[in-house]
Amino acid sequence: MARKIMGETRRAAAQGWTRRAALGLAAGLGLGLAMAAGAAAAAEKVAVGALRFTSHAPTFIAYERGYFADEGLDVELKFFQAAQPVAVAVASGDVDFGVTALTGGFFSLADKGAVRVIGGLMSEHPDHDGSAVLVSNKAWDEGVRSMADLRGRSFALTQFGSSFHYMAGRIAEANGFALEDMRLVPLQKVGAMIGALKSGQVDAMAIVPHIARPLDAAGAAHIVGWVRDLGPYQVTTIFTSAANTTERPELVRRFMRAYARGIADYRAVMLDQDRDPAATEAMVDLIHKYVYADRPREKAAPSIKAGAVHLNAGAALDVADVERQLTWFKKHGLAPAGLTMDKLVDPRFQPAGE
Amino acid sequence: MDLRVVGLTHVYAGAPVLQDIDLEIPSGRILCVVGPSGCGKSTLLRMLGGLERPDAGAVLQVGEPPEGCLNPLTYIFQDFALLPWRSVAGNVALALEDRRLGRAEIARIVDDVLARTRLSAYRDALPRQLSGGMRQRVAIARALAVRPACLLMDEPLSALDAQTRELLMDDLVGLWLREGFTACYVTHNLAEAVRLGHRVAVLSRRPGRVREVIEIDMPLEERAERMPELAVHERRLWQLLREEAAAADQELADV
Amino acid sequence: MSEPACAHAREGARPVPYRGGGFAPRPRRWAGAAFLAGLIAFWEMCSRLGWISPLALPAPSEALAALRDLAQSGLLAKHLGASLGRLAQGWTLGVLAGIAAGLAAGLFSLARAGILPLVAALFPIPKIALLPLFIIWFGIGEESKVATILFGTFFPMTIAVYGGVDNVDRTLIRMGQSFGLSRLSIIRKIVLPGAMPAILSGMRISASIAIILLVAAEMIGAEYGVGAYILLAGNLMATDQLVAGVMILSAMGLTVSWLLGMAERRLLRWRA
Known part of the structure; x- marks a missing residue:
């Protein structure tokens, strides 16, 4: 972990050489727009950290159904066992995007200027099962x-x-x-x-x-x-590195657009599973490729269906609740006292999608 | 108390080491046992003291050990076998500790035996602070502390240099003159054997048998002065041993 | 060259070249501390100059500040008390059990046949992998934490004691028998003191292992404890507290090593 972070430090120190800096330069020259517009342009490589949970389904949907590719993103999924290492990997620059609950560790990384929240994903909703x-x-x-x-x-x-x-x-x-x-x-x-x-x-x-x-x-x-x-409780959020928000906002925007399509697909099917059984089964098949893959489908399907949680349309972020959480964590000494909402959340990518 | 060895035979891993040994150690006398290396001298000594069981034959105590004897058969080892973590007095006391003696009684015996062996000045020294000769003196004091009926000495001077050996031999002679102990003294050094033994038993090479027992009829206290006469005995022992030693030397060690 | 040396040189004689020396490190009391201080100063300088990102590693001064905050809040004593209690119990029980098993394996053929393969099979198992089982067996209270440390210290101790007993000079044991000492006396007065150097070095190793296992032991339901503090710091990505916690562990290691060094000097005076 430390090694990777130091790698990032070194990379940042040796600016002018790195892939990221070069891209930033290109964007600055107005080439970024051209790249984003044309599907003909080479797709941009992006690493997305994922956990094998049903609540991460939009990641798999957007990947499988080509929504990332539509935005000119060549996504590589990197799998983790827990959310905290994803945040660390984003901080170190090994991964570009991730999904996490707001935790003391995440707040600390945000305070160090490493990561920022760009959208909301899972939330507690009066009409749906939550925790x-x-x-x-x-x-x-x-x-x-x-x-x-x-x-x-x-x-x-x-x-x-x-x-x-x-x-x-x-x-x-x-x-x-x-x-x-x-x-x-x-x-x-x-x-x-x-x-x-x-x-x-x-x-x-x-x-x-x-x-x-x-x-x-x-x-x-x-x-x-x-x-x-x-x-109301904003359980999980979508985040990226602070560097991405400042140096590659257009890329972040495209990622969020694709991700919102994944969420929309999921909501359309999984939050009312009886409406279109065929679509539900197709969705279960898709998710089963990533979640409970070690179990046979007939055993995995009930868990996947039962695990359908409420995801926010358009990756909307409940900013007020995020602020409430931050206040609570600070009050209990679990988040750095100096961390502000400005530093934690970048609202420019809201709302995502159409 | 006499010690008698009758028809003692022992086999190690199929190979006989000792065969039909008959020996007699009368009370108050020193029997030296010499033989080529590997002839089973040390095994014989371990059997004399009951540390090893013979396959056939027996070691017999004849008569009762003298009054006040705590440990009738007491060893003195080649490498002293002192506990390095105990002082001189502590090492001597060790031999007395499982004997239901009071603390004061043990202290009295230790003081007494250290005085008799002229070690009182060293009572609190650790073994590592002592020379080899002094260490063996401590071991001898420890052996005397249990008032043995018979001392079993396994090459007690072999780990010492030649000068120390001379001094300790004088000590042992002086001690015998004062205490008159019984002893079986195993050695490969013929000079020691003729200086200390009233009788010397010569063992053959493996399997060890008693080739001859020679009597040296000269008072121990005179032997230091009458070396030339002793040389005759020594030469005779060497003649007996020579072939055995040469043959033993050529054998392949397979034990 | 001096006059006589010149004379020798004319005869074709020269001093034998010196080839000895080295390979005999001697303790340099202050060099170690100075080296450590220099390293920390260098680390501080790198942090201050921004060569080391605060994300990667906090400056030693920040870690020390975290340590000071901890001490002032009164939690340091709570954490230390909890951890030292667990260490003392787990380590003492592990050491005693290890001495018993090592003695048995060193003295009795049957025990040796049973214990040695068992130790060889179980020693390499990372105790952290057994944590879920320990929860079931011992619950989430102090027992599972003590058990983790106990299991971690038992095996190296058994191996050390067994080796030490095996190396006790057999002529000393024969000597004890020849003076009619009881079996118990021989074990107590000859075997145990003879194995003491090995027992002490086993204690050294097992004490370090106990400290290593502290963090693992305190993963389960621990509110207080140095390991719990470090885990929390890790969860919160509070690297200054993390390093402060690690410093406490190091200090514990140094203290234990110092105490055992004193015990060695006292108990092994006879070795010189």
Whole structure:
């Protein structure tokens, strides 16, 4: 990681040589416009960081259906295990675009002038399943029936400063108790969180619906509430490097246009899956190439369908909520105090698409 | 207490090492055992003290050990076998620690034996601070501390230089004159054997048998002065040993 | 050339060329500290001049400032207390179990046959890979953290003790037997002290491994602890805190090494 970042520093120091600087120069001379306009011009190479989650489906759709190519982008997908390394890779210049929840690590990278938010993707929506709040059978037996009962209970997270941490904060805030009134248990991995919840070692956690519902149905845990009930929440955002926003805004714009088409396709099919079953199946086929690829299709399909979350049309960003999140992270010492919205968000790429 | 070896035979990995050994170590006398290297001298000594079990034959104690004897069969090792982390007094005390003696009693015995071996000034020294000769003196003091009926000495002077060896031989003679201990003294050095042995047993090369036991009828205290007479015995021993040693030297080591 | 040397030279004699020396590093007490200080000063200078991006590596002064903030907030004591408690428990239990297993393997044929292959098979397993199992076995409380450190220290300790016991001079054991010492006395008074150099060097290695495993151990449900602090710093990309945490680990390593050095000087005085 450090090596890559140092590589970036070196690259930046040796300006005038790099691919990026050369392109910036070309754009400055007015050649960029010509390149962008003509499909005849050589496609521009762009690396997109992706996670094998259903919520990253627009990336796969735009890639598979040639929306990136339509914008003259020669996209290379680079796969990661977690969102934080994508942000680091964008900061180091190895990847151009990524999708992440807003976390302490991301805020820190933004504060260092490495990354910027350019759009919104997943959000909690009153009409759709979002993350559910689960409690263990043990806690249930002890009378925990709602989010308000979580006061004085333990709550599993991946890490401090993660979106799970923030959700815990929202739960506490909405129910009128302090975050400190819950015992937060960082367990690094979602698998470990589920294991700890099932075995009653933690009382509660928040998790995406396609994991929460089966656990609830199997009697391994109980859903006691939904995060969407806590108000609007911009869960994941689309981001790029700060250098891209300043040196290659046109490229960013084209990327966002293509990405918005991917989102539109997804919304049209996945948010109302019964309307056109054939289209739904085709979409599942497409996503299955990337998500749950290690399982046979018939086993993957229910998870993919159940994992259909709400994605914002046109990659619209709920700026007000982003600001609220930033304030919360700062208040809890999880984001740099000096980070401003100007530095975090570049609104020039809103709205994306037609 | 006498020590008697009867028909002792031992086989190592199919090859006989000792065959039909009969020996007698009468009380108050020193028996030296000489033989070419690899003839089983050290094995024999380990059997005398019960550290190894013979395949056939037996080692017998004849009579009761004297009153107050703590460890009837006591070894003195070639490389001293002192615990490097214990002082001189601590090393001597080690031999007394599993004997149900009081702390004061142990201290008294240690003081006494260090005084008798003239080591009192070194009681707190660590082995590494001592010369080889001094280390062996400590080992001898440790052996005397348990008031042995019979000392089993395995080449006790071999790790020392020639001058130290002379000094220690004088010490051992002086000690025997004062304490009159019984001993089986294994060595490959014929000069030591004729200086210290009332009798000298010559073993053949492997498998070791007793070729001859010669009697040296000269008081130990006079031997330092009567070297030329001893030389006769030494020459005779050498004649007995010579062929065996030469043959043993040519053998391939396969053990 | 001096007069006599000239005379020798005329006879065709010359001094034998010197070929010895070297290969005998001696401790230079201040050189190490000076080297470290110089390196840190150089690092600080590179940061100040902008040769090292703050994104890549914080300046040592920033890391020290983070450390000072931590100390002033009172959290340093909490983190250190939690970590040292886990280290002390896990390491002590691991060392004791390792000594027992190493002794058994060094003294008894049957134990050797059972323990050695087991150690060879389990030692190379990264304990971090077993974390999910440890959660199931020991829960997410202190037990799993202590167990991680215990397992990490047990194996190197077993190997060190077993090797040390194997190397105890057998004539010393024969000597003990020849003086009629009991088996227990021989183990306590001859085998254990004889294996002490190996036991201490095993303790050195296992203490370092325990510190290495601290971060892994505190991945699971740890609110306080130096490892948890470092993990949090990593999550927040707070590189100054990250480096500060690493500095604490280094300081712990240095302290342990210093304490064991004192123990060695005390316990192994006889070796000189």
